[in-house]
Amino acid sequence: MVLSFPSGHSTRGGPSADQLGVIRQYAEALGRPVRLMEVCGTHTMVAFRSGLRSLLPENVLLISGPGCPVCVTPNGYLDTAVELSRRPDVILTTFGDLMRVPGSNSSLEKERARGAAVQVVYSPLDAVALARERRDKNVVFLAVGFETTAPGIALVLRTAREEDLQNFLVLCALKTMPAPMRALASGGEVAIDGFLVPGHVSVVTGARAFAFLAEEFGIPCVVTGFEPVDLLVGIGMLLRQLTEGRAAVEIEYTRAVTPEGNREAQRMMAEVFEGSDAEWRGLGNIPGSGLGLRDSYTLHDAAARFGLEVAAGRELAGCRCGDVLRGVLAPPECPLFDRVCSPASPQGPCMVSSEGACAAWWRYGRRG
Amino acid sequence: MCLAVPAQVVSIRGNLAQVSVEGALREVHLGLVDDVEVGDYVLVHAGFALERWTEEDVREWRAILDGTWPGRTE
Numbered sequence: 325m326v327l328s329f330p331s332g333h334s335t336r337g338g339p340s341a342d343q344l345g346v347i348r349q350y351a352e353a354l355g356r357p358v359r360l361m362e363v364c365g366t367h368t369m370v371a372f373r374s375g376l377r378s379l380l381p382e383n384v385l386l387i388s389g390p391g392c393p394v395c396v397t398p399n400g401y402l403d404t405a406v407e408l409s410r411r412p413d414v415i416l417t418t419f420g421d422l423m424r425v426p427g428s429n430s431s432l433e434k435e436r437a438r439g440a441a442v443q444v445v446y447s448p449l450d451a452v453a454l455a456r457e458r459r460d461k462n463v464v465f466l467a468v469g470f471e472t473t474a475p476g477i478a479l480v481l482r483t484a485r486e487e488d489l490q491n492f493l494v495l496c497a498l499k500t501m502p503a504p505m506r507a508l509a510s511g512g513e514v515a516i517d518g519f520l521v522p523g524h525v526s527v528v529t530g531a532r533a534f535a536f537l538a539e540e541f542g543i544p545c546v547v548t549g550f551e552p553v554d555l556l557v558g559i560g561m562l563l564r565q566l567t568e569g570r571a572a573v574e575i576e577y578t579r580a581v582t583p584e585g586n587r588e589a590q591r592m593m594a595e596v597f598e599g600s601d602a603e604w605r606g607l608g609n610i611p612g613s614g615l616g617l618r619d620s621y622t623l624h625d626a627a628a629r630f631g632l633e634v635a636a637g638r639e640l641a642g643c644r645c646g647d648v649l650r651g652v653l654a655p656p657e658c659p660l661f662d663r664v665c666s667p668a669s670p671q672g673p674c675m676v677s678s679e680g681a682c683a684a685w686w687r688y689g690r691r692g
Numbered sequence: 693m694c695l696a697v698p699a700q701v702v703s704i705r706g707n708l709a710q711v712s713v714e715g716a717l718r719e720v721h722l723g724l725v726d727d728v729e730v731g732d733y734v735l736v737h738a739g740f741a742l743e744r745w746t747e748e749d750v751r752e753w754r755a756i757l758d759g760t761w762p763g764r765t766e
């Protein structure tokens with residue numbers, strides 16, 4: 325079959341194809357259900373908000389994956405953050421997404437309403453600036469995120485070390501994407517025919533970091549951008565690989581992603597962090613899937629400073645966020661969905677985060 | 693959480709740049725990218741420039757927003 329379709333750099337000024345038409349032709353040629361996982365929470369939101377999901381052929385299914393940092397952060401971490409916020413010697417700083425996530429007993433939003441010093445920051449740079457101003461307090465930054473976010477946090481940690489800002493600390497729960505994708509590919513719980521690979525994680529890691537998915541597991545991968553048309557082109561490129569019986573890592577998001585990634589960002593991460601095991605909500609403990617502080621940065625480790633141990637935490641009874649994050653359960657299949665769990669009173673993180681699969685379904689998916 | 697937006701560099705002082713995100717000015721750190729000059733576009737995430745865009749990248753992005761990207765379906 326010969327179909328004109330942009331791939332890689334040829335998307336620029338490439339053929340003026342009707343992207344949906346191309347998707348339909350490939351889908352028909354395949355003639356079987358195809359399950360594609362959009363790993364990144366931002367992709368999930370774009371797919372829902374744009375209405376793109378409802379335009380896809382019936383046999384092309386998009387499943388949401390574990391690429392929402394807030395969603396995969398286990399309750400134990402939130403409990404520790406709540407505990408820290410109650411210390412009078414601490415100002416807690418965090419990205420806004422974490423504020424409303426319920427821990428075992430409380431949330432940061434509730435603690436702030438009760439008078440705790442919890443500040444939402446746009447950037448870790450704001451947190452380190454606060455530490456310079458408030459030498460009388462320990463400014464703790466909640467380091468949650470993936471490879472997109474980790475280099476900036478590494479950079480501020482290095483700055484704090486150089487300036488001997490001993491009152492700047494992080495509670496580190498940074499994670500990396502390749503390991504959970506390996507776990508999903510090898511787990512066998514969900515058959516995944518293709519991955520839409522997170523675009524902004526790949527800006528840092530490079531597309532090559534995901535090559536093993538194609539080489540070892542034979543799963544086609546396309547690193548995709550964040551405009552609706554990027555997603556359509558990415559889906560088309562995945563279907564094309566499937567139609568042609570190929571598995572490779574291709575880049576749709578060529579305006580931001582290279583095979584090698586951002587070497588300076590990688591170097592910065594490696595200087596400050598080392599690989600560690602990490603706990604993922606829904607996926608459990610995955611060896612080598614986290615970033616821990618190197619020994620030379622222990623002085624800036626909030627857990628070490630205050631002798632805290634991040635425990636397992638208690639998950640809310642009935643909450644199926646874990647299954648949603650593995651792609652095993654679609655949000656409307658959760659018994660809590662839209663009954664007791666909604667964005668106004670979220671029971672689990674996938675409903676709290678604006679990028680969570682449950683929030684996306686609730687806002688955009690219910691109309692079909 | 694991995695949102696990142698393209699922004700044009702308005703001025704540079706040391707490692708910090710003023711950038712314009714659709715007209716709104718923000719300060720971003722340039723410590724993770726090389727060779728950024730005034731007028732360049734960078735991809736910004738949480739206060740850091742993560743990548744410098746070439747003119748070709750910017751053209752593609754503009755075409756996508758305008759709906760004139762050849763790949764666009766509408």
